[in-house]
Amino acid sequence: MDSPIPTGIDVCLFRERILDVAEEHFRRIGHQKTSVDDMAVHLGVSRANIYRFFPSRSAINKSVCGRFLNRTILFGEAIADVPGPARTKLVALLQALHRERKSTFMRQKPIHDLITAATNENWAVNRAHNEQLVGLTEAIVREGIEAGEFGVKDSAQAARSVVKSFMPFYHPVLIEQGVRSGEDTEAGLLAQTSFIAAALSTSP
Amino acid sequence: MDSPIPTGIDVCLFRERILDVAEEHFRRIGHQKTSVDDMAVHLGVSRANIYRFFPSRSAINKSVCGRFLNRTILFGEAIADVPGPARTKLVALLQALHRERKSTFMRQKPIHDLITAATNENWAVNRAHNEQLVGLTEAIVREGIEAGEFGVKDSAQAARSVVKSFMPFYHPVLIEQGVRSGEDTEAGLLAQTSFIAAALSTSP
Numbered sequence: 001m002d003s004p005i006p007t008g009i010d011v012c013l014f015r016e017r018i019l020d021v022a023e024e025h026f027r028r029i030g031h032q033k034t035s036v037d038d039m040a041v042h043l044g045v046s047r048a049n050i051y052r053f054f055p056s057r058s059a060i061n062k063s064v065c066g067r068f069l070n071r072t073i074l075f076g077e078a079i080a081d082v083p084g085p086a087r088t089k090l091v092a093l094l095q096a097l098h099r100e101r102k103s104t105f106m107r108q109k110p111i112h113d114l115i116t117a118a119t120n121e122n123w124a125v126n127r128a129h130n131e132q133l134v135g136l137t138e139a140i141v142r143e144g145i146e147a148g149e150f151g152v153k154d155s156a157q158a159a160r161s162v163v164k165s166f167m168p169f170y171h172p173v174l175i176e177q178g179v180r181s182g183e184d185t186e187a188g189l190l191a192q193t194s195f196i197a198a199a200l201s202t203s204p
Numbered sequence: 205m206d207s208p209i210p211t212g213i214d215v216c217l218f219r220e221r222i223l224d225v226a227e228e229h230f231r232r233i234g235h236q237k238t239s240v241d242d243m244a245v246h247l248g249v250s251r252a253n254i255y256r257f258f259p260s261r262s263a264i265n266k267s268v269c270g271r272f273l274n275r276t277i278l279f280g281e282a283i284a285d286v287p288g289p290a291r292t293k294l295v296a297l298l299q300a301l302h303r304e305r306k307s308t309f310m311r312q313k314p315i316h317d318l319i320t321a322a323t324n325e326n327w328a329v330n331r332a333h334n335e336q337l338v339g340l341t342e343a344i345v346r347e348g349i350e351a352g353e354f355g356v357k358d359s360a361q362a363a364r365s366v367v368k369s370f371m372p373f374y375h376p377v378l379i380e381q382g383v384r385s386g387e388d389t390e391a392g393l394l395a396q397t398s399f400i401a402a403a404l405s406t407s408p
Contacts, residue, residue: 120377122385152402161399164392165369173324173377181326188368195365198356199403 015053018043023064030110031061031117065118066125068111072100073132080136086144087200090162091193093136098169098189105175116172134159141200150200158200165196219257222247227268234314235265235321269322270329272315276304277336284340290348291404294366295397297340302373302393309379320376338363345404354404362404369400 021042025034036057040047054060079093105112118126138159144150152158168174169189178185225246229238240261244251258264283297309316322330342363348354356362372378373393382389 120381122381127385157395158399160392161369161396164372164396165365165399167372167378168368171378174371174375177324177326181331188364191361192365192368195362195369195403198406199399202402202406 011053018050018053018060019064019067022060023067026064026110026114027108028110031064031114036060061114061117062123062125065114065123066128068115069118069125069129072097073129073136075100076133076136080140086140086147086149087197090137090140090144090197090200093140094166094169094193094196095186095189097133097166098175098185101170101172101175102179102185105172105179112172112176116176119172130163134163137162144200151202152200161199162196165192165199168192215257222254222257222264223268223271226264227271230268230314230318231312232314235268235318240264265318265321266327266329269318269327270332272319273322273329273333276301277333277340279304280337280340284344290344290351290353291401294341294344294348294401294404297344298370298373298397298400299390299393301337301370302379302389305374305376305379306383306389309376309383316376316380320380323376334367338367341366348404355406356404365403366400369396369403372396 018039021039022034025038025042036047036050039060040050043050050060054063076093076097079096080089082089082092101112101115104115115126117123134156138155141150141152141155141158141162145152145155150158168178169185169192175185178188222243225243226238229242229246240251240254243264244254247254254264258267280297280301283300284293286293286296305316305319308319319330321327338360342359345354345356345359345362345366349356349359354362372382373389373396379389382392
């Protein structure tokens with residue numbers, strides 16, 4: 001019953017195809033209700049063929065989640081690359097990240113649930129994502145220091161503090177609580193980014 | 205089978221007694237496994253008598269949690285009342301609050317779980333607790349402004365930003381994640397309080 005097994009470059013394409021099908025199922029019925037059998041039927045291959053590409057079901061969850069998180073980093077990099085004052089860029093970055101998490105919760109609940117699992121269960125893809133966020137932030141902080149906009153000395157430590165201070169507007173559990181409690185998270189984030197920028201402008 | 209029903213001032217004492225018994229059960233077997241029957245048997249009264257004091261089972265959970273959160277505010281107030289520089293007090297307050305949450309997670313898991321429920325389900329006692337934390341913080345920020353230590357203008361807004369920036373070290377879900385991932389949360393908090401103090405020292 002199997003389709004022919006791909007070889008060479010097709011291996012990578014087929015791996016991505018499995019993730020596309022998994023993601024499409026996750027979006028529709030959630031990662032917890034999706035079985036490897038569902039994916040196999042959809043792809044016209046056997047379970048065993050899927051397991052040739054992923055050691056376990058949980059590896060598929062993690063890869064789908066990692067792909068989603070990588071897309072966020074890509075648009076974060078695009079914002080960081082725009083020429084302009086560091087403070088403006090930092091505010092734009094944090095706003096875009098917040099809006100994406102909020103809209104994922106409100107419009108793509110199954111993906112939000114996958115990210116919540118990644119956060120609560122401390123998946124490596126989520127740790128890597130947080131490090132990438134710190135890296136993006138650090139690049140902007142360094143630009144601000146070089147331009148004389150920011151007075152902090154240790155850009156790496158400052159970037160960690162920025163990301164920590166931003167957590168109420170990014171952590172999936174806190175996003176969910178903010179939205180459910182009817183909080184005006186956009187106004188809150190604006191006040192928070194002013195506070196963050198103030199911290200960066202001085203040397204502690 | 206009932207003990208005599210208390211009247212007058214004894215009503216308040218008996219209400220506290222119910223909460224003591226509830227809390228003792230929660231600490232031992234958790235709030236989700238404790239039944240009103242367990243408490244009634246322990247108190248030598250009927251279920252109906254407990255329901256004369258609390259409209260529902262969930263009202264007992266909320267009152268036990270509220271009592272626990274109030275104790276935290278009491279020691280927070282004690283720290284805020286110590287004479288000394290505002291920055292020193294703010295750091296001491298945040299450290300004490302963080303250590304209490306961490307030790308509750310590590311040594312009193314059932315109470316941690318109760319606080320997690322209060323946070324995730326947005327109980328009124330938890331909203332009130334957060335407002336009290338903001339109030340405590342605002343009092344310290346105002347002292348710092350008066351003493352010329354802090355340069356911020358809006359103490360209420362600054363206090364909200366301080367509490368938001370402190371959330372990674374106080375929110376029960378984030379405390380649990382920090383401890384489980386083996387993070388040095390004390391060192392992280394020290395860096396975060398320096399960042400917070402820097403933000404307060406300038407006028408944004």
